[in-house]
Amino acid sequence: MTNPISVAIVGLGTVGTGVAKLLLQHADRLKTRSGRDIQLRRAVCRDLSKPREIELPDGVLTDNWRTVLEDDDVSVVVQLVGGTTTAREMMIAFLKAGKNVVTANKALLCEHGEELFQLAREHDCTIAFEAAVAGGIPIIAAIGQSMTANQIRSIEAILNGTSNYILTEMLSQGRTYEDALKQAQELGYAEADPTMDVDGTDAAQKLTILARLAFGTTVSLDEFPRQGIDSVALADLQYAAELGYRIKLLGVAKVVDGHLEMHVQPTLVKQDRPVAQADGAFNIIAVDGDAVGRTWYTGPGAGQMPTASAVVADLVDTVAGRTRLTFPLLDLWGERTPLPVQAPDEITSRYFLRFSMEDRPHVFAEIADILGRNGISLASIMQHEASESKTQAGSRPMVPVVVMTHRTTRGRMQAAEREFQQLNTLQPPWILLPVAD
The missing domain is CATH 3.40.50.720 (NAD(P)-binding Rossmann-like Domain)
Structure with a gap:
């Protein structure tokens, strides 16, 4: 030796x-x-x-x-x-x-x-x-070794520091998405081509590795919903904050009724939860085990020395024989019977919707009717007053409206979205985001 x-x-x-x-x-x-x-x-x-x-x-x-x-x-x-x-x-x-x-x-x-x-x-x-x-967060060792006495029940994580930095800057500094992205590139948090960070691909790739390790299921990127932050506007972050939430690019892998539910999406998270409080370029992973309960791991998710720290730790373990x-x-691609992946349409959640709609009678009734026909129940509606001075002569003012739903399936929400497209009183684009429990 x-x-x-x-x-x-x-x-x-x-x-x-x-x-x-x-x-x-x-x-x-x-x-x-x-x-x-x-x-x-x-x-x-x-x-x-x-x-x-x-x-x-x-x-x-x-x-x-x-x-x-x-x-x-x-x-x-x-x-x-x-x-x-x-x-x-x-x-x-x-x-x-x-x-x-x-x-x-x-x-x-x-x-x-x-x-x-x-x-x-x-x-x-x-x-x-x-x-x-x-x-630099030792999450592979935590799940692969330290939690071997547990059956992992869920993983909930912010796995992309670039997206987290952009969302943090938008809300804390009142920046647009474009300005926050430019700032992230100037500071070296985002690449010249940031596509894989901001469209959710990077986080999804990392989530599949954690899911294989925790649940023994190999999942391809096209088997679960993936949505980036590039469609999130400053207004969405501000409305969410009014409601007591933060929007985070959240990766989720959890066991639901014998199926593995997975998705990576901008998600509303209650602002008092640890995941919501991870700001800047930091990552956080919440892992729930049946013996230990919920544990949290947080730290810098990228950067020269944090990543080098993890590499050298692996190198030392390899040299030492560990x-x-x-x-x-390590049952990453092992012999366990894999859990079937939950069909995306069957994933259930509450939802946040933001519309820009024409300020006239019966518009709310049209929205409520579409949601009701698709079996979706409204939890709340929030409308800010429009500035009529900015309305062009002869046209009705457009007002921002935020709707929060009760729990429903993703398939029902998508069916409702298709009907929204037929309404000439709504001005696209509108935003549809899940709400974490």
């Missing part, structure tokens, strides 16, 4: 650089906690001439990932390449070569996890992936 362990970092971007910093600047700390000297032998990048935040030892930097594959001394690969094409090719090659892998690539695990986990077992290797979900003990037992 005194021989050093040689590792390679493949992908020397923001997180890879953070991992290299920890390995080089805190070698003594990591040796104490792993029992071995951890030596950075290779660091693979795309551009050798690019300036870097850290000075690497001579001979470490390369632009050819196959040098890692061919180096028998490298036993652990920290793979931080994004995407699912080249990253998959690399991962397969490393596993077939008998190298253990640490990764932060949630998209790769979401799309090809079953194949890769099986390959790792066939070649007596391990895959560690704490950093793939919720950055991953080899737990990986064969």
Whole structure:
């Protein structure tokens, strides 16, 4: 156990650089906690001439990932390449070569996890992936190890820091969505192309990994509702606040009547709940187990050093041999009978609707009639007075109206929406968001 362990970092971007910093600047700390000297032998990048935040030892930097594959001394690969094409090719090659892998690539695990986990077992290797979900929050270890005495009953989580930052800025600073997104990009919270963050894809990919781990069910992204924050306006956040709620991009996976209900959507959450109080770029995950009850895990869900912290924790576990003990037992893509996924139309919730409607008699009656015909009961209606001075001559003023419903199915709400489209008294677009219990 005194021989050093040689590792390679493949992908020397923001997180890879953070991992290299920890390995080089805190070698003594990591040796104490792993029992071995951890030596950075290779660091693979795309551009050798690019300036870097850290000075690497001579001979470490390369632009050819196959040098890692061919180096028998490298036993652990920290793979931080994004995407699912080249990253998959690399991962397969490393596993077939008998190298253990640490990764932060949630998209790769979401799309090809079953194949890769099986390959790792066939070649007596391990895959560690704490950093793939919720950055520096140790949620994989919590669900996969610490809560093994429990049957998980539900997961409720904010899993995308970019969206959470944007929603927080909109409400606290009175910004539009566009202004808050621009601010997030300037601060480095959002990419130049923020699509996967703001349309819910990133959070959905992370939720599928947690669902596999907690419930043993493999769910594809097209099997459950996914809605982003790009349709949420400042007015929605303000109306929700008037009603005592915060709007959060919430990922939910829970067991309901023997089925696994899953969805990622902007959701109204009571403002006194811990999930509602997680602001800025922070993530939070509430996990309910049948023995322990409800537990919460919160912290930075992205960023160089929080994510690097999770990567290096996995690396230390792999070097110390802990991953080899737990990986064969990790039932992420295992033998459990999977729960059937709840059909999206059958998911039940209360709903928040915001309309812009013509201020004339019987409009409320038309809305109530459509909802009633679809078996949907109204809980409350809120209308703010329109400014008639802004109304064009000869036209009726448009007024904002917010409706809260009692619990109903998603299918019934969608049927009502189709009828709303036929009303010439409503000005599109309108907003339809679920309300968390």
